[in-house]
Amino acid sequence: MASLERDVPAYAAVKVWRPHTAEEAWRLKRQFGAAARYAAGGTWLRTRWESGAAMMPLHLISLEQIADMRGVQQIELASIGEPQSSFLRIGAITSLAQLMESPLVTGVAPLLQEAARSIAAPSIRQLATVGGNVLTRSGDLIPALAALDAQLVLCTGSGANGGRHSGGYERQPLIEWLAASGNDSDSSVVVAVDIAAEPRSKPYWFRKIGRRESFSPSVITAAGTFGIDATGRLDDVRIVVSGTGMPAVRLYDAETAAEQGAYGMALYAAVRAGVPSVSDDFAGSAYRRMAAANMIASELDAAVRSIAAVGEVSADG
Ligand SMILES: Cc1cc2nc3c(=O)[nH]c(=O)nc-3n(C[C@H](O)[C@H](O)[C@H](O)COP(=O)(O)OP(=O)(O)OC[C@H]3O[C@@H](n4cnc5c(N)ncnc54)[C@H](O)[C@@H]3O)c2cc1C
The missing domain is CATH 3.30.465.10 (Uridine Diphospho-n-acetylenolpyruvylglucosamine Reductase; domain 3)
Known part of the structure; x- marks a missing residue:
């Protein structure tokens, strides 16, 4: 069998452990080291094994009984x-x-x-x-x-x-x-x-660009939260981006730009500078940066407009 020729354990050769506590799971991992792997839902691991991107471990430590x-x-x-x-x-x-x-x-x-x-x-x-x-x-x-x-x-x-x-x-x-x-x-x-747990959820936004419209790994995913200060400006802004093969990063400079009211080119430039340079067969780093900057600029613009609209309603009413 091809899998055995490559020294990959077949499913039947994998020893599955089902600890009842996290400490027990941790001890098993320490005992077997690189030959062991934690598994939760197994959805990601399974695709990795089936595609040949990763080898099945000799010891699978299932967390499902904890x-x-x-x-x-x-x-x-x-x-x-x-x-x-x-x-x-x-x-x-x-x-x-x-x-x-x-x-x-x-x-x-x-x-x-x-x-x-x-x-x-x-x-x-x-x-x-x-x-x-x-x-x-x-x-x-x-x-x-x-x-x-x-x-x-x-x-x-x-x-x-x-x-x-x-x-x-x-x-x-x-x-x-x-x-x-x-x-x-x-x-x-x-x-x-x-x-x-705050008394109520802060305003937030979430955007994902995948390779297809749905059921697809992310090219770039971005999420943010913000508060509104007493003068009606954005404050306490959080902006985080990630993507397949790209580490998640908080865009601190873009957050500061947004808090200072710089929603145009300054924000755009801060996002582009903060997104890690990662390319793969599906998206180059320039594309990822541009997509992130467009998404984030448009979400913060919408946030500012919604604050202005609430302000107008309050002033009228
Ligand atoms: C068809 C398909 C589409 C998918 N689409 C998406 C998508 O759109 N977006 C997305 O984000 N993901 C997607 N996934 C990937 C995956 O399903 C999800 O990321 C899922 O949340 C992984 O959880 P899991 O419990 O199945 O992880 P597992 O496969 O069990 O484990 C994933 C990794 O985490 C480790 N691990 C798991 N739990 C723990 C723990 N508690 N402590 C320490 N290590 C742990 C494992 O050792 C492994 O390295 C997709 C998968 C498939 C098959």
């Missing part, structure tokens, strides 16, 4: 003495379908539901998980999560790296973790994603 890692709950931080008042904890093996149906997410972070709706088809969203999407490192949820200042809850076994939680768990800002860790030798289990 009940604590599924579902969405609201947690009051005051009870454990942290600065934020309240946050949503989205378990890493929560499926995209569950995310889309969660009333808690609708109330606090509908941006995530819009992003999830852009991913694959309903049948895949039943299996595909939030954590798996993040760990593909180019999932379409990432810009939306990062625009909401999401923090990852990680089981690192040792609790090292200055983590704020003892006993092998730590929280890290998603965008920083992706930039700093980012390779498959990392044994951390992503246990959950935390989002600050």
Whole structure:
């Protein structure tokens, strides 16, 4: 068989482990190292194996039995003495379908539901998980999560790296973790994603350009949130972009330009300068930058117009 000739384990040769806790999963990964891989919904892994882009591991550590890692709950931080008042904890093996149906997410972070709706088809969203999407490192949820200042809850076994939680768990800002860790030798289990629960959702936008209109990997995906200050200007702007094969980045200079009221060429230039230079067979880096700049400029323009329209209605009324 071709797969055996290439030393790729056949499905039957793969040992599947089904731990019941994140710590147990982490210990298995440490034990088997590069020969082991975590699996959640398996939708991304399966396409990689079937296309030959990656080899099946000898040990598959399925996370599906870890009940604590599924579902969405609201947690009051005051009870454990942290600065934020309240946050949503989205378990890493929560499926995209569950995310889309969660009333808690609708109330606090509908941006995530819009992003999830852009991913694959309903049948895949039943299996595909939030954590798996993040760990593909180019999932379409990432810009939306990062625009909401999401923090990852990680089981690192040792609790090292200055983590704020003892006993092998730590929280890290998603965008920083992706930039700093980012390779498959990392044994951390992503246990959950935390989002600050504000009284109501901030204004947001989400745009994705794929190779086809739907059911297609992203060429460029962008998401943002913004506030409105007392004078009616944009403030607290977040803009994050990513794409297949392109790391997610926050566009800090573009955020500053928008907060300073520079919505035209200055914003356009800041976006183009901030988008990483990545080309593949489907899109060159110049195209990605131009597409990102057009999307973001048009979304912020729409935001400013909507603020102006609300101001006019209030003045009239
Ligand atoms: C037809 C099709 C269309 C698709 N379209 C899109 C799309 O439009 N947008 C998009 O973003 N994605 C798309 N995908 C990719 C994929 O379905 C999603 O990204 C999905 O959310 C991945 O989740 P999963 O649970 O299936 O991940 P898995 O395949 O189980 O795992 C993905 C990676 O994450 C690691 N992992 C998973 N969970 C954890 C965890 N908790 N801790 C540590 N590591 C973990 C795995 O080891 C693996 O490296 C598509 C896939 C298919 C088959």
